[in-house]
Amino acid sequence: MKKPIFIRNANQIVTLEGSSSKPLAGKEMDQIQILANGSIWIEDGVIQFVGSDEEAAELYINRLQEADIFDATGKLVTPGLVDPHTHLVFAGSREKEFGMRLQGATYMEIMNNGGGIHATTSATREASHQTLFKESRKRLDQFLLHGVTTIEAKSGYGLSLEHEIKQLEVARKLDEKHPIDIISTFMGAHAVPSEYKKNPDDFVDYVINEMIPEVARLKLAEFNDVFCERGVFTPEQSKRILEAGLKHGLTPKVHADEIEPFEGAELAASIGAISAEHLLKASDKGIKALAEKGVIAVLLPGTAFFLMAESANGRKMIDAGVPVALSTDCNPGSSPTVSMPLVMNLGCLRMGMTPAEVLTACTINAAHAINRANEIGSLEKGKKADVTIFDVNNYMDLQYRYGVNHVHSVIKNGEVVVNRGRLVCNNTRTRS
Numbered sequence: 001m002k003k004p005i006f007i008r009n010a011n012q013i014v015t016l017e018g019s020s021s022k023p024l025a026g027k028e029m030d031q032i033q034i035l036a037n038g039s040i041w042i043e044d045g046v047i048q049f050v051g052s053d054e055e056a057a058e059l060y061i062n063r064l065q066e067a068d069i070f071d072a073t074g075k076l077v078t079p080g081l082v083d084p085h086t087h088l089v090f091a092g093s094r095e096k097e098f099g100m101r102l103q104g105a106t107y108m109e110i111m112n113n114g115g116g117i118h119a120t121t122s123a124t125r126e127a128s129h130q131t132l133f134k135e136s137r138k139r140l141d142q143f144l145l146h147g148v149t150t151i152e153a154k155s156g157y158g159l160s161l162e163h164e165i166k167q168l169e170v171a172r173k174l175d176e177k178h179p180i181d182i183i184s185t186f187m188g189a190h191a192v193p194s195e196y197k198k199n200p201d202d203f204v205d206y207v208i209n210e211m212i213p214e215v216a217r218l219k220l221a222e223f224n225d226v227f228c229e230r231g232v233f234t235p236e237q238s239k240r241i242l243e244a245g246l247k248h249g250l251t252p253k254v255h256a257d258e259i260e261p262f263e264g265a266e267l268a269a270s271i272g273a274i275s276a277e278h279l280l281k282a283s284d285k286g287i288k289a290l291a292e293k294g295v296i297a298v299l300l301p302g303t304a305f306f307l308m309a310e311s312a313n314g315r316k317m318i319d320a321g322v323p324v325a326l327s328t329d330c331n332p333g334s335s336p337t338v339s340m341p342l343v344m345n346l347g348c349l350r351m352g353m354t355p356a357e358v359l360t361a362c363t364i365n366a367a368h369a370i371n372r373a374n375e376i377g378s379l380e381k382g383k384k385a386d387v388t389i390f391d392v393n394n395y396m397d398l399q400y401r402y403g404v405n406h407v408h409s410v411i412k413n414g415e416v417v418v419n420r421g422r423l424v425c426n427n428t429r430t431r432s
């Protein structure tokens with residue numbers, strides 16, 4: 001039995017309560033509930049109470065001795081952060097390409113010349129399960145230190161059945177061994193591998209007829225994502241792949257309108273995707289379609305920053321009624337970061353979002369984007385005890401002191417896994 005944890009007297013608790021059934025959209029994203037001098041009682045991995053410290057002390061008066069008491073005076077408490085778009089499992093790194101981009105080469109030029117996703121695919125194909133596990137586990141530890149308690153992880157650096165399965169199996173093993181929960185997305189349609197360069201439609205058929213059925217049979221993923229972009233997969237090819245996934249129970253997601261407007265948002269809306277991701281170049285028509293269908297826009301301001309591109313217009317999307325979530329897009333090419341706090345800062349500074357909107361986007365809306373809002377993303381009775389404690393006074397301060405990791409502690413599933421900025425997972429499984 002885990003000891004109860006009693007978080008006491010936080011200066012602010014941002015609860016995000018009451019939004020588990022539907023993502024927050026429009027003005028709702030800015031209207032976050034804030035509890036002053038609040039406390040949380042956690043037991044059996046679950047939140048039992050969120051409210052005033054006086055009420056908590058009265059309610060649990062006979063049990064204070066048995067609890068681990070956490071004094072959160074002067075601190076900010078939020079739901080554990082949720083990152084709904086990562087490419088966690090990969091081998092190698094691409095800092096040389098970073099240097100090339102600094103000299104003026106573009107992301108797509110590098111990819112079309114055999115680098116980019118292709119370079120990471122070669123490295124990932126060559127890597128063993130063990131190497132991929134170890135390299136990805138390091139990143140997971142860093143995510144945890146930045147306050148993240150659940151992430152989505154996409155495959156897409158295997159691009160053959162064997163290697164896509166290898167990536168997804170590694171993600172599954174990491175989910176079992178590491179405190180962070182991992183929700184898997186199949187992304188066999190991340191790029192057309194070089195062996196299919198001359199016949200991309202044959203690769204689409206291979207994804208549809210061989211990869212999707214097998215990934216679904218092995219229950220290795222819940223979602224199916226496609227890089228719908230000029231020079232990668234057309235909207236028609238993307239639609240076929242997403243429809244095939246739906247037949248096998250995989251919920252669609254779309255990498256949409258990242259480099260050029262390509263009707264990716266429109267496709268996401270028409271196919272009933274849970275989310276459209278990137279959207280730097282989404283058209284007004286596409287944004288309207290997302291709002292009408294309630295498709296979540298997963299925006300990645302770290303990617304725009306790192307690619308030296310203009311960010312997606314988060315402000316415009318929220319004003320149009322689109323539910324917005326934020327994510328790192330952690331990957332070796334366009335966003336090698338694990339920092340949701342930095343992504344939040346960029347959401348404010350580069351996408352015109354308010355500090356309250358970015359908190360909504362990194363918690364409950366992010367949980368909706370991976371179909372987990374019934375169990376995580378807000379602090380309320382009955383939800384999983386995933387909590388992040390920041391060493392700042394209030395939620396505005398968190399965005400104001402930008403570029404710094406203010407995470408003090410993290411509680412995952414009712415256990416302290418980060419304390420005073422250090423990993424304290426009591427299993428050695430998270431250490432390399």
Ligand SMILES: N=CN[C@@H](CCC(=O)O)C(=O)O
Nearest residue numbers: 116117227329331332333334
């Ligand atoms: N844009 C496509 N996929 C990834 C990047 C993958 C890579 O460059 O390795 C993204 O979401 O940014």
Ligand SMILES: [Zn+2]
Nearest residue numbers: 085087255329
């Ligand atoms: Zn991505």
